[in-house]
Amino acid sequence: RIGPAFRTSHPLASGPVVQPAPTVDGFVETFLGELNYGQGTLLSQSTLNDQYLALARTVRRYLMADWLETGARRRHAQQKTVGYLSAEYLLGRQLGNNLLATNLQDVAEEAMRRCGIDIATLRAQEVEPGLGNGGLGRLAACFVDSLATMDVPTIGYGIRYEYGIFRQTFEDDRQVELPDSWLSLGSPWEFPHPERQVLVGFGGSTETSTAADGTQHTRWVPDWTVLGMPYHYMVPGFRNGVVNTLRLWSARATHAFDLQIFNAGDYTQAVRAQTFAENISKVLYPEDSTPQGKELRLQQQYFFVACSLHDFIDNTLPADFDLHRLPERIVFQLNDTHPVIAIPELMRILVDRKGFAWDEAWEVTQRCFAYTCHTLLPEALEVWSVELLGRLLPRHLEIIYRINEEFLEQVREAFPGDEMRVRRMSVIAEHPERSVRMAYLATVAGAKVNGVAELHSQLLRDKVLPDFSQLWPEKFTNVTNGVTPRRFVRLANRRLSELLTDTIGEGWVTDLDRLRELEPYADDASFREEFRRVKRENKERLYRLLAVRDGLRLPQEAMLDVMVKRLHEYKRQTLKLLHIVSLYDDLVSGRVAPEEMTPRTVVFGAKAAPGYHLAKEIIFLVNSVAGVVNADPRVQGLLSVAFPANYNVTLAEKLIPAADLSEQISLAGKEASGTGNMKFALNGALTIGTDDGANVEIRRLVGDENFFLFGMTEPEVERRRAAGYTPAEVYETTPALRRTIDLVASGHFTGGDRQAVAPVVDNLLHEDAFMALADFSSYLEAQSRVDAAYADPEAWTRSAILNVARSGFFSSDRSMRDYLERIWHS
Numbered sequence: 039r040i041g042p043a044f045r046t047s048h049p050l051a052s053g054p055v056v057q058p059a060p061t062v063d064g065f066v067e068t069f070l071g072e073l074n075y076g077q078g079t080l081l082s083q084s085t086l087n088d089q090y091l092a093l094a095r096t097v098r099r100y101l102m103a104d105w106l107e108t109g110a111r112r113r114h115a116q117q118k119t120v121g122y123l124s125a126e127y128l129l130g131r132q133l134g135n136n137l138l139a140t141n142l143q144d145v146a147e148e149a150m151r152r153c154g155i156d157i158a159t160l161r162a163q164e165v166e167p168g169l170g171n172g173g174l175g176r177l178a179a180c181f182v183d184s185l186a187t188m189d190v191p192t193i194g195y196g197i198r199y200e201y202g203i204f205r206q207t208f209e210d211d212r213q214v215e216l217p218d219s220w221l222s223l224g225s226p227w228e229f230p231h232p233e234r235q236v237l238v239g240f241g242g243s244t245e246t247s248t249a250a251d252g253t254q255h256t257r258w259v260p261d262w263t264v265l266g267m268p269y270h271y272m273v274p275g276f277r278n279g280v281v282n283t284l285r286l287w288s289a290r291a292t293h294a295f296d297l298q299i300f301n302a303g304d305y306t307q308a309v310r311a312q313t314f315a316e317n318i319s320k321v322l323y324p325e326d327s328t329p330q331g332k333e334l335r336l337q338q339q340y341f342f343v344a345c346s347l348h349d350f351i352d353n354t355l356p357a358d359f360d361l362h363r364l365p366e367r368i369v370f371q372l373n374d375t376h377p378v379i380a381i382p383e384l385m386r387i388l389v390d391r392k393g394f395a396w397d398e399a400w401e402v403t404q405r406c407f408a409y410t411c412h413t414l415l416p417e418a419l420e421v422w423s424v425e426l427l428g429r430l431l432p433r434h435l436e437i438i439y440r441i442n443e444e445f446l447e448q449v450r451e452a453f454p455g456d457e458m459r460v461r462r463m464s465v466i467a468e469h470p471e472r473s474v475r476m477a478y479l480a481t482v483a484g485a486k487v488n489g490v491a492e493l494h495s496q497l498l499r500d501k502v503l504p505d506f507s508q509l510w511p512e513k514f515t516n517v518t519n520g521v522t523p524r525r526f527v528r529l530a531n532r533r534l535s536e537l538l539t540d541t542i543g544e545g546w547v548t549d550l551d552r553l554r555e556l557e558p559y560a561d562d563a564s565f566r567e568e569f570r571r572v573k574r575e576n577k578e579r580l581y582r583l584l585a586v587r588d589g590l591r592l593p594q595e596a597m598l599d600v601m602v603k604r605l606h607e608y609k610r611q612t613l614k615l616l617h618i619v620s621l622y623d624d625l626v627s628g629r630v631a632p633e634e635m636t637p638r639t640v641v642f643g644a645k646a647a648p649g650y651h652l653a654k655e656i657i658f659l660v661n662s663v664a665g666v667v668n669a670d671p672r673v674q675g676l677l678s679v680a681f682p683a684n685y686n687v688t689l690a691e692k693l694i695p696a697a698d699l700s701e702q703i704s705l706a707g708k709e710a711s712g713t714g715n716m717k718f719a720l721n722g723a724l725t726i727g728t729d730d731g732a733n734v735e736i737r738r739l740v741g742d743e744n745f746f747l748f749g750m751t752e753p754e755v756e757r758r759r760a761a762g763y764t765p766a767e768v769y770e771t772t773p774a775l776r777r778t779i780d781l782v783a784s785g786h787f788t789g790g791d792r793q794a795v796a797p798v799v800d801n802l803l804h805e806d807a808f809m810a811l812a813d814f815s816s817y818l819e820a821q822s823r824v825d826a827a828y829a830d831p832e833a834w835t836r837s838a839i840l841n842v843a844r845s846g847f848f849s850s851d852r853s854m855r856d857y858l859e860r861i862w863h864s
């Protein structure tokens with residue numbers, strides 16, 4: 039067990055911690071101290087990186103007293119803790135957020151100026167920790183921010199990947215992935231705790247022994263182990279004195295293991311063993327919405343949940359805690375299926391290690407977990423082959439079998455004679471190979487199952503888990519996603535924040551429903567003028583950045599139309615591309631006169647999973663079209679396309695506040711929620727979108743007249759598919775679409791190379807699994823409504839203001855209240 043090494047009566051041993059004075063002088067002194075004592079350098083000798091690290095460590099000092107105090111308070115209070123289990127946290131840069139939380143932005147800026155340093159240069163020095171792929175990882179980061187701001191006892195558990203999501207560059211218009219070595223210049227926000235290392239086993243076999251009284255006892259004997267070393271990160275609430283903890287695990291080789299080999303004389307083999315163990319937390323899988331059936335991925339999953347459960351049960355709870363009462367102290371929220379192996383792990387701990395009877399352990403386990411599903415794509419529901427799971431985690435497989443047996447008995451009792459149903463509901467799938475359905479396991483064991491937007495939760499009940507929702511209707515609930523207003527409004531959009539605070543006071547930062555008070559100002563011409571000024575300045579800031587960052591020159595006046603998200607067929611970047619090509623074609627062919635055109639700048643941001651070939655072809659095509667369009671003098675100032683590489687949280691914070699139009703154009707029924715959609719609306723962009731995910735709720739709240747809806751609804755999609763969808767037919771019968779596709783297919787954008795565009799064109803014409811062609815006409819019609827609306831700046835601004843005023847619901851604080859009410863407190 040881990041505990042304080044000694045006890046002392048020294049009055050300072052349990053605080054108070056001396057905090058630096060929150061003044062410019064205090065800040066300068068602390069900063070110089072950090073440069074001297076932390077970096078071992080003088081200001082006059084220091085590099086930019088020295089200065090950044092010293093600045094970060096200075097800010098850290100201001101958080102430390104609150105962090106220690108929060109920890110001590112949590113230990114005493116014996117409240118229920120939320121253990122958020124997530125394989126991804128897409129945190130974004132920490133410096134700005136932590137300065138905001140401590141209310142030290144101005145002090146720090148002035149202090150740096152006194153040292154002759156421009157703080158903006160130091161901010162730009164920070165490499166964001168890209169420990170997530172997209173929405174799911176960013177959601178986890180928003181949630182822990184809100185939980186700290188709401189003072190909810192929380193531990194975020196995850197993996198400290200040495201390499202996060204790859205860095206994207208383009209070579210000859212094609213995506214090239216580079217490793218993201220975010221740790222290479224030092225990571226000032228983390229605190230390693232080698233003394234809290236946890237041993238994790240893999241492989242081996244199980245042994246069952248029978249005691250004198252006839253009871254059987256099973257034990258897992260792993261044949262290899264790794265150590266999990268935790269790194270702690272501060273998660274500050276917004277100016278409330280609360281700092282929660284994010285605990286990310288890093289894998290290390292066990293010394294015993296290497297030493298044995300080393301002693302046997304094989305040095306290189308010993309080092310290889312170390313590399314092998316440390317591979318586990320080496321790299322984030324760059325897959326979004328599709329499981330990689332990789333052994334290493336299962337290792338990662340088990341590694342971090344085993345560390346986390348052990349950490350909570352053995353190192354966080356008091357030594358004498360009665361584990362029968364575990365559900366009073368923790369609820370583990372499973373962020374998608376990635377951590378679901380925690381369920382048999384808890385059973386194993388309770389039964390094999392703590393001597394619980396099976397039923398007792400099951401009773402406890404069922405109350406300790408809740409499961410959030412983030413997808414509707416069947417291929418994204420994780421399954422693990424029994425062969426792999428049994429080889430890596432033999433005891434867990436036995437436990438899963440037993441859970442399943444007892445569950446299926448329950449099904450047979452509820453539905454006598456319905457063996458088809460039993461087979462459908464089994465946690466073990468038989469085809470195409472025997473495998474474990476992790477979403478089913480989570481549903482069987484979890485106290486609650488939730489989707490991430492109303493439509494998604496409905497489809498989850500009706501389409502993905504219908505048998506389960508019939509058996510346990512009360513288990514299913516919805517919590518619509520949300521985003522943190524601290525990072526995505528207050529920090530990202532300082533100008534809008536000032537305008538909001540001047541107009542309605544500053545309460546909105548922690549009570550986003552207050553944005554409603556803005557509504558009357560939509561009719562106030564001078565407020566609208568101010569609102570437009572904010573947008574304009576945000577655009578200028580963005581274009582300055584893109585000029586330096588990507589060498590892009592963009593016209594200041596055009597409508598800024600933005601589509602940023604992972605590259606996925608279902609999200610339909612190709613549909614956006616077809617729109618661009620059709621606008622271009624209309625202009626160059628003279629069908630539309632320049633003065634009839636509403637000038638547009640379209641910005642894309644998207645990474646494709648390295649193994650997702652079609653997605654990479656789409657990136658190539660977007661870049662090719664951008665190259666030709668931007669170079670064509672006939673459309674200069676009327677149409678531009680930009681695709682800055684390496685879209686990430688940092689770039690999102692610059693792009694979103696500048697956008698006029700938000701593209702949320704997935705095929706209905708495919709996007710579980712979306713969270714970018716919320717960020718855009720909150721920053722005063724209007725949405726063009728399908729009736730999908732949280733778009734449905736955005737439209738309901740902001741009003742039909744302030745949202746550009748298009749496309750088939752989910753039931754229409756189903757009907758269309760059932761009737762037999764043939765994209766080539768749509769192509770043949772839609773002249774505008776035909777012209778557009780023909781122009782792409784002709785090689786016009788690829789220097790005459792038709793081969794280069796064939797993968798995308800052929801897919802659209804012959805497969806089009808996500809029905810981009812079916813929605814093309816509706817999309818173009820909606821885009822012409824957008825053009826007309828944008829031509830009236832007063833009406834547009836009014837709509838934009840109403841989007842802000844009516845989007846308070848999408849705060850992740852509200853999501854957290856919903857989880858507390860519907861899931862964690864029940």
Ligand code: GLG
Nearest residue numbers: 173174412490710711712713
């Ligand atoms: C998912 C979905 C998104 C969702 C996000 C957070 O694709 O629609 O908004 O999680 O719930 N796999 C994802 O990123």
